[in-house]
Amino acid sequence: MHEEKEGKLYNPYEMEQQEWKKRQVKERGKQLLTIISPIFILLLWEICSRTGVLDIRFFPPPSAIVSTFFELMTSGMLWTHISVSLYRIAAGFLLGVIPGIIIGLLMGLYAPIRHFISPIVMAFMPIPTLALLPIIIILFGIGDFSKVVTIAGSVFFPVVINTVAGVLNIEKVHLDVAKNYGASPSDFFIRIAFPGALPVMLEGIQMGQAIALLTIVAAEMMGATSGIGYLIWTSYKAFMLKEMFVGLILISFFGFLFSLFLRGVQRKIVPWR
């Protein structure tokens, strides 16, 4: 049925189609806002420091930071800092995540292990790994390995806690199914406990990733001779603030990149959600 409305001919399909188009436009608008917001901040910064609203000595305009970035890149120095930091993050991340998952699964599955290890985890968790840095340096020196250990130490806790929570959150009926159908301990571990805990575990890994970046910068500020944190700290002390900002923006960029990467991994390995 066609209806006459305000002199125009409408039918329900066209109406709905137009509604749908409006919704699409709105969605696109939201996406646009997400892209605009960082650009807006950078522009505002640029204008403010060029017009003298911000002190150019403390807040060099983004365009100047970009050109410093390219200078540092061509001199090859920046590349060394980046690769050193990335290596430390990757190694520290793995060294924290893998034991975190294994110990977390064991704690989740076996109550005696859980009750034995929980207090130890609880006691160590509130101590910032950075506060332990002096001890770590005494134990492992000022080389790469002490940074790797520091990162591993801070990544470990969110992973362990989320893995335990992940196992304990598995629906009881799934455990019953495994038992009723005669799953062996190893099958149970691989087919039920690990995949069942995976979604919550991955959230812990996401958190661990963010903490790894926080930690690397601080760890490289003390007792290091290279890395992005070292770059930030020495540039600051030499009052080379453009170089310092390059370091800060790099950290922010890698944080963003890792988050995107992990979210992609999540979608790939948890397809049942």
Place this chain on the structure above:
Amino acid sequence: MDQSVKISINDLTKVFYKKNNSVTAIQNITLSVEEGEFVCIVGPSGCGKTTLLRILAGLEQPSSGTFYIESDTDFRPLQSMVFQEKGVIPWLTVEENVAFGLNMRHLPKEFVRKQTNYYLKKVGLSKFSKLYPKELSGGMKQRISIARAFANDPEILLMDEPFAALDEQNKFILQEELLSIWSETKKTVIFITHSIDEALLLSDRIVLMSSQPGEIVDQIKVPLPRPRTMEQVRANLEMAEQFIAIWNHLQQEVQKSRK
């Protein structure tokens, strides 16, 4: 005792004890089920029927008493359970869910594939074999559960209100599908339900339980010839009388437990 007794339950009692307070879930349950018999256990909610089933399924230890499931081969598992609505494992595909029991027994791949495909086809899920359960409706998920239990080819099947969460139409469809698969395999089944209609349609014998402590109070043979349909059960006068008799019993039990 009869030659063809498949399950014998002797004086089974289960008490749950909690902080000076104990609840007798089931008390002195003695029951024998014949080979190929379809038995429905009906009782008010909280009467311990699920506890009884979980004991038979090896998920709960009885406080006292014994049970025995007759088996003449080492190959078959003793029992497989069809769980209530959430029994399908979400991180396994439809196919992997149906193959779950077989894979846990580490049977040859080719055999597992054949057996799985056969039962996927039986429950009409062949097209969906590679999907994850989240993409399927409640009725389809219960089909997975049923296929998984039958594919495992156990001595007996235990079913814990498998259709309780389904809507009425789906329930009728699945009940008839279950009967058709069952009539092929002639497995011994213990089926728990609180629906009288369901019990009358499915079973050879209905075991009525009282609540707290859960005891067997009556057993009713359902003489209706098979294959049965819901229409026949509904149209049969004798069945209507049975329905009322069972309902009266349940009502009394519910009233009693309220006091």
